[in-house]
Amino acid sequence: MIPRERVKLALSHREADRIPIHDSPWAATVDRWRNEGLPSGISAADYFHYELAGFGPDTSPMFPVEVLQEDNEYIVERNIYGGIRKNHRDYSTTPMIIDYPCKNREDWEKIRPRLIPSDYRVDWVTSLQNYHREHSRGLFITYNVAVGYDKIQNYVASPRLLRAVLQEPEWVKDMYWTDAKLAIEMCDRMMKAGFKFDGAFMYCDLGYRGGLFFSPKHYEDQLHPVFKELCRYFHNHGMPVILHCCGKVKDLIPYFIEEGIDCLQPLEVKSGMDLIELKEKYGDKIAFMGGIDVRLMSLDDPKPIEKEIKTKITVAKVGGGYIYHSDHSVPKDVSFEQYKRVIALVQKYGKYKA
Numbered sequence: 001m002i003p004r005e006r007v008k009l010a011l012s013h014r015e016a017d018r019i020p021i022h023d024s025p026w027a028a029t030v031d032r033w034r035n036e037g038l039p040s041g042i043s044a045a046d047y048f049h050y051e052l053a054g055f056g057p058d059t060s061p062m063f064p065v066e067v068l069q070e071d072n073e074y075i076v077e078r079n080i081y082g083g084i085r086k087n088h089r090d091y092s093t094t095p096m097i098i099d100y101p102c103k104n105r106e107d108w109e110k111i112r113p114r115l116i117p118s119d120y121r122v123d124w125v126t127s128l129q130n131y132h133r134e135h136s137r138g139l140f141i142t143y144n145v146a147v148g149y150d151k152i153q154n155y156v157a158s159p160r161l162l163r164a165v166l167q168e169p170e171w172v173k174d175m176y177w178t179d180a181k182l183a184i185e186m187c188d189r190m191m192k193a194g195f196k197f198d199g200a201f202m203y204c205d206l207g208y209r210g211g212l213f214f215s216p217k218h219y220e221d222q223l224h225p226v227f228k229e230l231c232r233y234f235h236n237h238g239m240p241v242i243l244h245c246c247g248k249v250k251d252l253i254p255y256f257i258e259e260g261i262d263c264l265q266p267l268e269v270k271s272g273m274d275l276i277e278l279k280e281k282y283g284d285k286i287a288f289m290g291g292i293d294v295r296l297m298s299l300d301d302p303k304p305i306e307k308e309i310k311t312k313i314t315v316a317k318v319g320g321g322y323i324y325h326s327d328h329s330v331p332k333d334v335s336f337e338q339y340k341r342v343i344a345l346v347q348k349y350g351k352y353k354a
Contacts, residue, residue, distance in 0.1 A: 003137075003138050003139050007198070011262050021343065023324070024325070027091060030044045033339070051140055082101030083099060116182070122193075142199045148204035150204045166214075176222065180230055202241060207248045207271065209247065241263070257286050268328055269295075287322065291316070293305075
């Protein structure tokens with residue numbers, strides 16, 4: 001069975017030969033693995049046979065990237081959104097945010113004219129070449145795009161944006177809809193140019209360890225209609241929708257189901273997103289991807305991670321509707337040997353009976 005078929009079965013709540021496998025190691029993690037046995041010339045995705053491959057446009061204002069300061073440890077840049085960020089040179093941690101391009105609605109009105117569809121938003125040669133490669137290998141091809149609140153945080157500082165959610169809802173809605181319209185128009189453009197997408201992968205963090213960034217009421221009023229329209233568009237093109245949404249977002253799952261979200265990822269354990277609990281409550285209405293505690297992967301004792309994988313996957317895989325992924329991404333404290341053990345365990349406990 002090819003990966004595309006396996007993922008489609010999982011998303012439609014049917015059992016395949018085994019659960020699909022996908023993950024997101026940091027670039028710094030892959031650098032470590034290179035020194036520990038990952039062969040040169042092969043990506044971690046190819047080595048571990050990940051089963052999804054994503055392609056998407058640049059939906060930013062496309063400001064020129066400008067290096068403002070750098071040393072052996074850090075680099076400070078003005079990014080494509082016009083904001084200033086300080087990063088470790090290996091980009092292995094969350095950046096320090098120094099400045100934002102949007103302090104008020106007037107700033108947004110100056111940026112909005114830049115958010116129009118354009119062929120310059122896609123690296124056509126490289127992207128189409130890689131697309132045909134991955135499609136020919138049978139991978140499940142997704143249209144990847146960041147949307148919604150988390151996307152708009154690239155423009156507006158979080159405290160300022162949260163005040164706007166409460167006090168300037170029409171501005172917030174305008175930002176959401178402007179961005180979503182561009183995401184839809186660029187998907188149209190990519191499909192007309194030769195991309196055939198099996199699904200959509202939307203990215204929008206809406207919570208943290210303790211709960212949601214804002215109330216379900218504000219979500220329902222401002223972002224819920226946007227997600228509903230995005231799902232309607234993707235479903236009209238035969239594309240199931242996977243939503244990456246970090247944090248404790250249990251209270252939004254009924255909204256996700258109503259919108260048409262087909263799969264929720266990554267189910268952060270430290271935020272209280274329990275895979276077994278969610279499977280039992282919502283498993284007939286939405287699929288899940290993730291939920292395996294990445295903190296256990298780096299332990300010297302292999303027993304906790306085996307218990308985690310065996311306990312959760314044994315339940316989550318029943319009736320389909322589950323794709324393996326770590327509960328966020330794989331950090332650089334996980335060795336190559338430890339991660340190989342993880343994938344072997346997933347393959348072992350993720351099999352379905354013949």
